Amino acid sequence: MTLSVALGPDTQESTQTGTVTSTDALTAPDIPWNLVIWNDPVNLMSYVSYVFQSYFGYSEPKANKLMMEVHKKGRSIVAHGSKEQVEQHAVAMHGFGLWATVEKATGGGKDGGSGKGKGKRG
Amino acid sequence: MAKAFKYGLKGITGYLEPAERELLRSLIDDVISMLEPADSTSEDPLTALIGLDMDVQEPSDRALRRLLPNVMKNDGAASLEFRQLTERSLRENKIGALRAAALGLDTNELVLSPADARHWSQALNDVRLVLAERLDIRDDADAEHVHTMQDWSQAEDVESYLALVYNFTTWLQESLVQAMLQSMEPRG
Numbered sequence: 001m002t003l004s005v006a007l008g009p010d011t012q013e014s015t016q017t018g019t020v021t022s023t024d025a026l027t028a029p030d031i032p033w034n035l036v037i038w039n040d041p042v043n044l045m046s047y048v049s050y051v052f053q054s055y056f057g058y059s060e061p062k063a064n065k066l067m068m069e070v071h072k073k074g075r076s077i078v079a080h081g082s083k084e085q086v087e088q089h090a091v092a093m094h095g096f097g098l099w100a101t102v103e104k105a106t107g108g109g110k111d112g113g114s115g116k117g118k119g120k121r122g
Numbered sequence: 123m124a125k126a127f128k129y130g131l132k133g134i135t136g137y138l139e140p141a142e143r144e145l146l147r148s149l150i151d152d153v154i155s156m157l158e159p160a161d162s163t164s165e166d167p168l169t170a171l172i173g174l175d176m177d178v179q180e181p182s183d184r185a186l187r188r189l190l191p192n193v194m195k196n197d198g199a200a201s202l203e204f205r206q207l208t209e210r211s212l213r214e215n216k217i218g219a220l221r222a223a224a225l226g227l228d229t230n231e232l233v234l235s236p237a238d239a240r241h242w243s244q245a246l247n248d249v250r251l252v253l254a255e256r257l258d259i260r261d262d263a264d265a266e267h268v269h270t271m272q273d274w275s276q277a278e279d280v281e282s283y284l285a286l287v288y289n290f291t292t293w294l295q296e297s298l299v300q301a302m303l304q305s306m307e308p309r310g
Contacts, residue, residue: 036195040188041265042254044292046299047247053306054240090193091208095215097247099188101195 032105035079035086039070040099051096052078055089080105124290126297127234129304134239136232136298143227145287149249150224156186156252157213157220175210178202185255189216189248219244239302246295253288257281 037048045067052063056079069076079089086102093100125137138146180202181187190209192201223245226238234242259265269292271285 041259041262042251043247044296044299046296046303047243050243050299050303050306053303087193087204087208091212094189094191094212095219096244097189097251099191100193101191102193103195 031083032080033083033086034077034103034105035081035089035093036075036101036103037066037070037078037093038099038101039074043098045071048098051093051098055092055096124294127232127294127301128297129301132233133236134234134298134301134305136234136294137230138227138232139230142290143230146249146291147224147227149253149287149291150220150227150245153189153245153248153252154217154220154224156183157189157217159210159213175206178205178209180205185252188251188255216244216248220248236305239298239305243295243298243302246291246298250288250291250295253284253291257284257288 048070049060049063049067052058052066053060056063058066066076066078070078079086081089083102090100090102124139124142127134127136180192180198181190190205190212192198193204193208194201219241222238222241226232226234226242254265257264257268259268268285268288271282272289274286277283277286
């Protein structure tokens with residue numbers, strides 16, 4: 001299995017900044033939240049990688065890297081976004097049987113994926 | 123004996139013996155009955171309509187708690203609030219996948235569409251999560267120990283039987299997921 005790749009540059013938001021509209025800020029200050037996947041002894045490594053690829057649309061190397069991080073470190077941040085976004089992802093992960101929780105991003109945490117979780121690829 | 127799932131011209135195909143199909147059907151039925159709400163008869167029609175369930179509690183059964191985990195690690199109140207909003211549809215989603223997989227168990231030869239395959243992988247995963255709780259698999263060492271049980275002639279008590287069933291479903295899911303990953307690769 002592809003074990004890891006060099007820490008992805010993962011150009012944070014660089015392509016998205018043009019679309020920011022600050023005026024319709026109904027959704028309160030945009031505090032980032034993390035989606036965390038926890039290790040468990042049951043879920044197959046292949047299945048976890050499949051879920052990351054099919055649900056988030058992550059490449060195979062990225063999915064495998066996050067999966068190995070879950071496996072070795074016990075947890076990995078696999079996506080972040082607004083509270084609502086990561087909660088939606090968490091429910092989807094529970095649907096797949098993965099053990100997912102959400103948490104407020106504490107800042108400085110650079111571990112895990114930078115994925116914004118684009119949602120289903122269909 | 124069952125054959126591993128394969129990805130080929132017809133899509134994802136597999137083969138199960140009648141006894142294996144019966145076994146899977148009963149495992150799936152068990153998980154469905156765990157997930158079905160306790161008393162859906164007495165419930166408020168509005169509750170049913172909007173999917174909001176104010177009576178829901180964190181499950182006391184460990185296996186059920188694993189299927190329907192808290193959304194926050196250290197905040198029971200917020201997790202419960204979230205559960206009231208989402209647990210019902212999560213249960214329905216899981217039951218839907220389990221039923222879809224059970225429906226496919228009518229023939230020995232299995233031909234799975236991409237949607238079927240996804241339902242099967244989810245259903246097998248939920249079945250394995252429940253079996254693992256019953257087997258008390260808490261860490262990788264426990265899983266490794268269970269994994270050593272491969273010989274059906276060793277099945278002399280409930281636990282060893284469960285371990286063999288768990289290993290069978292693990293093998294089946296692994297072969298299915300490998301076939302699904304292959305089907306996702308760009309071809310040509």
